[in-house]
Amino acid sequence: MSLRVAILISGSGSNMVALADSMQGAHPARPCLVLSNNPDASGLDKARAMGIPTAAFDHRPFGKDRAAFEAELLKPLQQARPDLIALAGFMRVLSGDFVERFEGRMLNIHPSLLPKYKGLNTHARAIAAGDTEAGCTVHEVTAALDDGPILGQARVPVLPGDTAETLAARVLPMEHRLYPAVLRRVASGDRSLLTLSGP
Numbered sequence: 001m002s003l004r005v006a007i008l009i010s011g012s013g014s015n016m017v018a019l020a021d022s023m024q025g026a027h028p029a030r031p032c033l034v035l036s037n038n039p040d041a042s043g044l045d046k047a048r049a050m051g052i053p054t055a056a057f058d059h060r061p062f063g064k065d066r067a068a069f070e071a072e073l074l075k076p077l078q079q080a081r082p083d084l085i086a087l088a089g090f091m092r093v094l095s096g097d098f099v100e101r102f103e104g105r106m107l108n109i110h111p112s113l114l115p116k117y118k119g120l121n122t123h124a125r126a127i128a129a130g131d132t133e134a135g136c137t138v139h140e141v142t143a144a145l146d147d148g149p150i151l152g153q154a155r156v157p158v159l160p161g162d163t164a165e166t167l168a169a170r171v172l173p174m175e176h177r178l179y180p181a182v183l184r185r186v187a188s189g190d191r192s193l194l195t196l197s198g199p
Protein backbone atom coordinates (compact mmCIF):
# COMPACT_ATOMS: atom_id res chain seq x y z
CA MET A 1 0.00 0.00 0.00
CA SER A 2 1.29 3.44 -0.90
CA LEU A 3 1.57 6.12 1.74
CA ARG A 4 -0.92 8.96 1.31
CA VAL A 5 0.43 12.50 1.07
CA ALA A 6 -1.65 15.66 1.50
CA ILE A 7 -0.03 18.82 0.14
CA LEU A 8 -0.94 22.28 1.48
CA ILE A 9 -0.41 25.31 -0.76
CA SER A 10 -1.24 29.00 -0.89
CA GLY A 11 -0.08 30.09 -4.33
CA SER A 12 1.40 28.86 -7.57
CA GLY A 13 2.08 25.39 -6.25
CA SER A 14 5.28 24.73 -8.15
CA ASN A 15 6.65 22.69 -5.26
CA MET A 16 3.36 20.80 -5.10
CA VAL A 17 3.71 19.93 -8.81
CA ALA A 18 7.29 18.74 -8.25
CA LEU A 19 6.15 16.56 -5.35
CA ALA A 20 3.12 15.17 -7.16
CA ASP A 21 5.16 14.51 -10.33
CA SER A 22 7.65 12.53 -8.30
CA MET A 23 5.09 10.22 -6.72
CA GLN A 24 4.80 7.73 -9.54
CA GLY A 25 5.91 4.19 -10.34
CA ALA A 26 7.89 2.57 -7.55
CA HIS A 27 7.62 5.64 -5.31
CA PRO A 28 6.28 4.58 -1.90
CA ALA A 29 3.72 7.42 -1.74
CA ARG A 30 0.91 9.00 -3.72
CA PRO A 31 -0.78 12.41 -3.40
CA CYS A 32 -4.24 12.14 -1.83
CA LEU A 33 -5.25 15.82 -1.49
CA VAL A 34 -4.12 19.34 -2.34
CA LEU A 35 -5.52 21.77 0.21
CA SER A 36 -5.30 25.56 0.18
CA ASN A 37 -6.19 28.56 2.34
CA ASN A 38 -6.61 30.50 -0.91
CA PRO A 39 -9.47 29.44 -3.23
CA ASP A 40 -7.78 31.44 -6.04
CA ALA A 41 -4.41 29.71 -5.72
CA SER A 42 -3.32 28.79 -9.24
CA GLY A 43 -1.81 25.61 -7.81
CA LEU A 44 -5.34 24.28 -7.28
CA ASP A 45 -5.94 24.25 -11.06
CA LYS A 46 -2.63 22.46 -11.56
CA ALA A 47 -3.63 19.83 -8.99
CA ARG A 48 -7.02 19.33 -10.64
CA ALA A 49 -5.31 18.95 -14.03
CA MET A 50 -3.15 16.21 -12.45
CA GLY A 51 -6.26 14.44 -11.19
CA ILE A 52 -5.58 15.12 -7.50
CA PRO A 53 -8.57 15.89 -5.23
CA THR A 54 -8.53 19.49 -4.00
CA ALA A 55 -10.17 21.54 -1.28
CA ALA A 56 -9.85 25.21 -0.33
CA PHE A 57 -10.95 27.39 2.58
CA ASP A 58 -10.41 31.12 2.51
CA HIS A 59 -8.82 32.00 5.86
CA ARG A 60 -9.89 35.66 5.66
CA PRO A 61 -13.53 35.36 6.83
CA PHE A 62 -12.22 33.70 9.98
CA GLY A 63 -10.25 36.82 10.94
CA LYS A 64 -8.19 36.16 14.04
CA ASP A 65 -10.14 32.98 14.86
CA ARG A 66 -7.42 30.59 13.85
CA ALA A 67 -9.06 27.68 15.69
CA ALA A 68 -12.22 28.01 13.57
CA PHE A 69 -10.21 28.18 10.35
CA GLU A 70 -8.14 25.17 11.32
CA ALA A 71 -11.30 23.23 12.23
CA GLU A 72 -12.46 23.71 8.61
CA LEU A 73 -9.05 22.78 7.25
CA LEU A 74 -9.07 19.64 9.33
CA LYS A 75 -12.28 18.24 7.83
CA PRO A 76 -11.02 17.40 4.31
CA LEU A 77 -7.62 16.57 5.74
CA GLN A 78 -9.04 13.93 8.06
CA GLN A 79 -11.25 12.58 5.27
CA ALA A 80 -8.17 12.17 3.08
CA ARG A 81 -6.41 10.13 5.82
CA PRO A 82 -2.90 11.28 4.97
CA ASP A 83 0.14 9.45 6.31
CA LEU A 84 2.26 12.50 5.56
CA ILE A 85 1.49 16.19 5.08
CA ALA A 86 3.73 18.40 2.96
CA LEU A 87 3.48 22.16 3.39
CA ALA A 88 4.52 23.55 0.02
CA GLY A 89 4.35 27.32 -0.02
CA PHE A 90 1.57 27.25 2.57
CA MET A 91 1.68 30.76 3.98
CA ARG A 92 -0.45 30.44 7.13
CA VAL A 93 1.09 29.76 10.51
CA LEU A 94 -0.51 26.65 12.00
CA SER A 95 -1.26 26.45 15.71
CA GLY A 96 0.56 24.13 18.06
CA ASP A 97 -2.66 22.13 18.51
CA PHE A 98 -2.95 21.57 14.77
CA VAL A 99 0.71 20.69 14.31
CA GLU A 100 0.74 18.29 17.24
CA ARG A 101 -2.01 16.20 15.64
CA PHE A 102 0.43 15.37 12.89
CA GLU A 103 3.62 15.25 14.92
CA GLY A 104 6.47 13.70 12.95
CA ARG A 105 4.27 13.45 9.85
CA MET A 106 4.29 17.04 8.62
CA LEU A 107 7.08 18.47 6.45
CA ASN A 108 7.73 22.01 5.23
CA ILE A 109 10.00 23.65 2.70
CA HIS A 110 11.44 27.03 3.64
CA PRO A 111 13.45 29.26 1.29
CA SER A 112 16.51 29.79 3.48
CA LEU A 113 19.32 27.82 5.03
CA LEU A 114 17.64 27.33 8.40
CA PRO A 115 18.21 28.21 11.18
CA LYS A 116 18.93 31.46 9.32
CA TYR A 117 16.01 33.64 8.25
CA LYS A 118 12.89 32.08 9.69
CA GLY A 119 9.74 33.86 8.56
CA LEU A 120 9.35 36.04 5.48
CA ASN A 121 11.60 37.91 2.99
CA THR A 122 14.34 35.34 3.34
CA HIS A 123 16.22 36.13 0.14
CA ALA A 124 16.28 39.89 0.75
CA ARG A 125 17.57 39.27 4.26
CA ALA A 126 20.34 36.94 3.02
CA ILE A 127 21.46 39.56 0.48
CA ALA A 128 21.28 42.39 3.04
CA ALA A 129 23.44 40.34 5.42
CA GLY A 130 26.11 39.92 2.72
CA ASP A 131 25.76 36.12 2.71
CA THR A 132 27.71 34.36 -0.03
CA GLU A 133 25.33 31.40 -0.13
CA ALA A 134 21.62 30.90 0.25
CA GLY A 135 19.25 28.03 -0.32
CA CYS A 136 16.31 26.11 1.02
CA THR A 137 15.53 23.68 3.81
CA VAL A 138 13.07 20.84 4.25
CA HIS A 139 12.26 20.20 7.88
CA GLU A 140 9.77 18.48 10.13
CA VAL A 141 7.11 20.89 11.31
CA THR A 142 6.93 21.55 15.04
CA ALA A 143 4.91 24.11 16.97
CA ALA A 144 7.73 26.69 16.64
CA LEU A 145 7.80 28.55 13.31
CA ASP A 146 10.32 27.24 10.74
CA ASP A 147 11.93 25.12 13.40
CA GLY A 148 11.98 21.36 13.77
CA PRO A 149 14.49 18.73 12.70
CA ILE A 150 16.18 19.49 9.39
CA LEU A 151 15.86 16.71 6.82
CA GLY A 152 17.48 18.34 3.80
CA GLN A 153 19.18 21.49 2.58
CA ALA A 154 20.19 22.74 -0.86
CA ARG A 155 22.72 25.54 -1.31
CA VAL A 156 23.25 28.00 -4.13
CA PRO A 157 25.70 30.91 -4.38
CA VAL A 158 24.58 34.48 -3.88
CA LEU A 159 26.03 36.36 -6.87
CA PRO A 160 27.08 40.01 -7.13
CA GLY A 161 24.10 42.13 -8.16
CA ASP A 162 21.56 39.57 -6.98
CA THR A 163 18.13 40.84 -6.03
CA ALA A 164 15.59 38.93 -3.98
CA GLU A 165 13.97 37.98 -7.30
CA THR A 166 17.11 36.69 -9.02
CA LEU A 167 18.11 34.76 -5.92
CA ALA A 168 14.62 33.28 -5.57
CA ALA A 169 14.81 32.19 -9.21
CA ARG A 170 18.09 30.38 -8.44
CA VAL A 171 16.75 28.73 -5.27
CA LEU A 172 13.35 27.59 -6.58
CA PRO A 173 14.68 24.92 -8.99
CA MET A 174 16.70 23.56 -6.06
CA GLU A 175 13.49 23.42 -4.01
CA HIS A 176 11.98 21.34 -6.80
CA ARG A 177 14.90 18.89 -6.54
CA LEU A 178 15.24 18.85 -2.76
CA TYR A 179 11.64 18.45 -1.64
CA PRO A 180 10.77 15.40 -3.77
CA ALA A 181 14.09 13.77 -2.81
CA VAL A 182 13.45 14.31 0.91
CA LEU A 183 9.81 13.21 0.65
CA ARG A 184 10.85 9.98 -1.03
CA ARG A 185 13.44 9.29 1.66
CA VAL A 186 10.99 10.04 4.49
CA ALA A 187 8.31 7.86 2.86
CA SER A 188 10.93 5.09 2.76
CA GLY A 189 11.75 5.55 6.45
CA ASP A 190 14.99 7.49 5.97
CA ARG A 191 15.19 10.78 7.87
CA SER A 192 18.95 11.25 7.57
CA LEU A 193 20.11 14.66 6.35
CA LEU A 194 20.24 15.18 2.57
CA THR A 195 22.40 18.01 1.22
CA LEU A 196 22.44 19.26 -2.35
CA SER A 197 24.25 22.13 -3.98
CA GLY A 198 23.45 23.91 -7.20
CA PRO A 199 24.82 26.45 -9.65
Ligand code: GAR
Pocket residue numbers: 009010011012013014015016043088089090091109110111119136172175
Ligand atom coordinates in the same frame (compact mmCIF):
# COMPACT_ATOMS: atom_id res chain seq x y z
C1 GAR B 1 8.56 28.60 -2.20
O1 GAR B 1 9.70 29.34 -2.48
C2 GAR B 1 8.57 28.13 -0.76
O2 GAR B 1 9.84 27.78 -0.30
C3 GAR B 1 8.07 29.35 -0.05
O3 GAR B 1 7.04 29.84 -0.87
C4 GAR B 1 7.31 29.50 -2.22
C5 GAR B 1 6.10 28.79 -2.79
O4 GAR B 1 6.23 28.59 -4.16
N1 GAR B 1 7.58 29.02 1.24
C6 GAR B 1 7.64 29.83 2.28
O5 GAR B 1 8.09 30.96 2.22
C7 GAR B 1 7.09 29.26 3.57
N2 GAR B 1 7.35 30.12 4.67
P1 GAR B 1 5.29 27.51 -4.88
O6 GAR B 1 3.85 27.83 -4.49
O7 GAR B 1 5.53 27.77 -6.34
O8 GAR B 1 5.72 26.15 -4.44
